[in-house]
Amino acid sequence: MADLERPQRLQIMLTDEELAALENWRFEKRMPSRSAAVRELLRRGLSSDGFLTADAGAKSQDFGVISAERVGNGSSDSKR
16 A cells, blocks of 8 residues: 555544534635645644643543633633
């Protein structure tokens, strides 16, 4: 089998609403695939400032894509 350009695989679980938000963003931005859209969103997120830092003991379920409430102790962007 040929070497993959991106040999690492990442699996995430999304709610129906989160997946719909991702798909809507993907089609609005004309991204060629769901994977490309996720990589672009990760690139944008990793280069941004003003995000929350998780509190000790925070659980994965505490961090949603489209929920207004987030668990953290950092400052958040007031436009959310």
